[in-house]
Amino acid sequence: MTSLFQLEAVSKTFGQGAKAVPVLRAISLTLDHGELCAIMGASGSGKSTLMALMGLLDRPSGGRLLFRGRDLTAAPADDLAGIRNRDIGFVFQAFHLLPRLTARDNVALPLLYRGTPRPVALAEADARLEQVGLAHRRHHRPAELSGGQRQRTAIARALVGRPSVLLADEPTGNLDSRSAEEIMTILTRLNAGDGVTVVIVTHDPSIAATCRRRIVISDGRLCEDSRPVLDTAVPVPAERGRP
Ligand SMILES: Nc1ncnc2c1ncn2[C@@H]1O[C@H](COP(=O)(O)OP(=O)(O)OP(=O)(O)O)[C@@H](O)[C@H]1O
Numbered sequence: 001m002t003s004l005f006q007l008e009a010v011s012k013t014f015g016q017g018a019k020a021v022p023v024l025r026a027i028s029l030t031l032d033h034g035e036l037c038a039i040m041g042a043s044g045s046g047k048s049t050l051m052a053l054m055g056l057l058d059r060p061s062g063g064r065l066l067f068r069g070r071d072l073t074a075a076p077a078d079d080l081a082g083i084r085n086r087d088i089g090f091v092f093q094a095f096h097l098l099p100r101l102t103a104r105d106n107v108a109l110p111l112l113y114r115g116t117p118r119p120v121a122l123a124e125a126d127a128r129l130e131q132v133g134l135a136h137r138r139h140h141r142p143a144e145l146s147g148g149q150r151q152r153t154a155i156a157r158a159l160v161g162r163p164s165v166l167l168a169d170e171p172t173g174n175l176d177s178r179s180a181e182e183i184m185t186i187l188t189r190l191n192a193g194d195g196v197t198v199v200i201v202t203h204d205p206s207i208a209a210t211c212r213r214r215i216v217i218s219d220g221r222l223c224e225d226s227r228p229v230l231d232t233a234v235p236v237p238a239e240r241g242r243p
């Protein structure tokens with residue numbers, strides 16, 4: 001089976017000439033369906049930049065990036081947006097929910113943008129909120145939710161388009177340890193139960209320890225790519241069937 005992501009000597013440089021800042025240098029890695037992977041590294045090492053490339057939000061300056069075996073290095077922007085919409089869910093540290101909308105409407109929004117009829121989008125939003133244990137809070141606005149509940153709403157929103165991969169950039173960075181644990185329980189369950197491939201950028205070693213694979217970036221270089229043996233070995237799930 002082809003990998004989900006294949007990065008071949010990917011580099012990223014911001015700016016040009018004397019102002020050029022090399023941020024990622026010759027990163028090569030393969031990510032398979034069903035993986036649960038932590039990305040660690042010091043602040044400024046290039047983790048979010050790497051996530052932006054994998055999320056097709058930005059393009060490499062050098063090297064090749066393949067998704068499901070297709071080289072996207074020079075793909076048209078519309079193609080990248082299409083793949084992003086269909087296949088990739090994002091979760092960020094700062095939640096990025098719209099304050100005026102209820103949890104339910106926030107979660108339904110990506111589908112509404114796509115032209116899904118409102119009743120269908122709302123039913124799908126309810127199902128995803130149920131999945132993260134928030135069905136009872138669906139009519140609340142973000143300000144009426146705790147940090148952990150906001151992040152669960154953001155995860156439900158990321159899932160609403162049924163992506164095959166979830167990219168989470170410090171999803172627990174703004175949360176207390178108990179809420180962080182809840183978020184990790186949800187992410188690991190999505191991975192093990194539903195076969196969603198999950199990549200988590202984190203500074204927290206205890207969160208990284210729950211992931212089967214750990215990648216460490218240092219100064220833009222991949223300096224570790226390991227699969228520590230976990231206490232609770234979970235078999236890698238097959239790719240979930242797509243509706
Ligand atoms: N658009 C940009 N233009 C110029 N430099 C950038 C840009 N985006 C990121 N950088 C630089 O790239 C380097 C890596 O940034 P990045 O955000 O990927 O780090 P990070 O590992 O995610 O850090 P943190 O843990 O603090 O989130 C930093 O030095 C940053 O200043």
Ligand SMILES: [Mg+2]
Pocket residue numbers: 047048049169
């Ligand atoms: Mg970052």
